[in-house]
Amino acid sequence: MPSVIALDAMGSDRAPKPEVEGAILAARHFGVRVLLVGPEQPIKAELGRHLTAARLPIEIVHASEYITMEDKVEAVRAKRDSSMRVGLRLVREGQAAGFVTAGNTGAAMATAKVVLGAVTGLDRPGTAAMLLDVGANVDCTAQNLEQFAVMGEIYFRRMFGTRRPRVGLLSIGEEDSKGNDLTREAFQLLKQLPLNFVGNVEGRDLYNGKVDVIVADGFVGNVALKISEGVANLVRTALRESLKATITRQVGALLSRSAFAEFKKRLDHTEYGGAPLLGVKGVCIITHGSSNANAMKNALRVAAEFSQRRINESIERGLAALHPAAPVEATLAQSNAAQSK
Numbered sequence: 001m002p003s004v005i006a007l008d009a010m011g012s013d014r015a016p017k018p019e020v021e022g023a024i025l026a027a028r029h030f031g032v033r034v035l036l037v038g039p040e041q042p043i044k045a046e047l048g049r050h051l052t053a054a055r056l057p058i059e060i061v062h063a064s065e066y067i068t069m070e071d072k073v074e075a076v077r078a079k080r081d082s083s084m085r086v087g088l089r090l091v092r093e094g095q096a097a098g099f100v101t102a103g104n105t106g107a108a109m110a111t112a113k114v115v116l117g118a119v120t121g122l123d124r125p126g127t128a129a130m131l132l133d134v135g136a137n138v139d140c141t142a143q144n145l146e147q148f149a150v151m152g153e154i155y156f157r158r159m160f161g162t163r164r165p166r167v168g169l170l171s172i173g174e175e176d177s178k179g180n181d182l183t184r185e186a187f188q189l190l191k192q193l194p195l196n197f198v199g200n201v202e203g204r205d206l207y208n209g210k211v212d213v214i215v216a217d218g219f220v221g222n223v224a225l226k227i228s229e230g231v232a233n234l235v236r237t238a239l240r241e242s243l244k245a246t247i248t249r250q251v252g253a254l255l256s257r258s259a260f261a262e263f264k265k266r267l268d269h270t271e272y273g274g275a276p277l278l279g280v281k282g283v284c285i286i287t288h289g290s291s292n293a294n295a296m297k298n299a300l301r302v303a304a305e306f307s308q309r310r311i312n313e314s315i316e317r318g319l320a321a322l323h324p325a326a327p328v329e330a331t332l333a334q335s336n337a338a339q340s341k
Helices: 017-030 040-047 051-055 083-092 105-115 142-160 181-190 218-243 247-255 257-267 293-308 311-320 328-340
Strands: 004-008 033-038 058-062 098-101 166-170 196-201 213-215 275-278 284-286
Touching: 004 017, 004 083, 004 293, 017 033, 017 040, 017 051, 017 058, 017 293, 033 040, 033 083, 040 058, 058 083, 083 098, 083 105, 098 293, 105 275, 105 284, 142 166, 142 181, 142 213, 142 275, 142 311, 166 181, 166 218, 181 196, 218 247, 275 293, 284 293
Parallel strands: 004 033, 004 098, 033 058, 098 284, 166 196, 166 213
Antiparallel strands: 275 284
């Protein structure tokens, strides 16, 4: 049976256009049933621009309010009929398997904690890519980083099928003594966990394949992520301009068109969808405010896959292992056994 995913239709910078277009692509290519959440009239008007939308499994769920990028986190309480709250309520009530938003990250995390609740033993949920956290928590404790390591390891293992993901701690040097007070304290906690912890890693290790999961606080993680996206855009632009410089290069580019298309796709962050908010009792995917239709399509795909692989249940077991009442080794062994079934 196709997954049902609720999509915040008013989250992005250009809402509801990318949301509607992404919903159409996801419904067409992945068979996802999409619930577009937000004020009915503007969403209906945007859907009306696409003649094929009427034949796809897309519905509108009305929400009279929405949270803007300028809103403070307090808007979570004030706007009780916001598209975020209504969409997450659909997840809590079992009407949707997951929720996707390109809206305010802090508001999304706060709303998810209120509506879905955090898993037992978790201080703060975190958003995950290969890097965890990438912006949900600006200020973190060493215990938060410890929890991020456990969640990130389980997420990578269940999502990508790697039995022993390599986990690293982002710092300014590989030596145990390098870093600030936070990373040095977190290092001592992480090396006690029954994970494949490889120690400190540096910024250059983000993409060289040395590790599978990198742990950082949300401030550093978000800066690293945005720099990476900026560099990728620079490389694409510079390459495009260079290939157009002479007739010879243009001919060479034409002959290598398929290779360059693959190269562009690998650098395109919209192909990776969004980052799951790990540690809440439900599926919540957060993507860029600048997301286009392709990013929305893939965020909906990620939400469906995350739900189908029951990753939240494994995370809850893994976090429970950090509590003294449950041996870490036994709980992680249970998680491994569940994956192999």
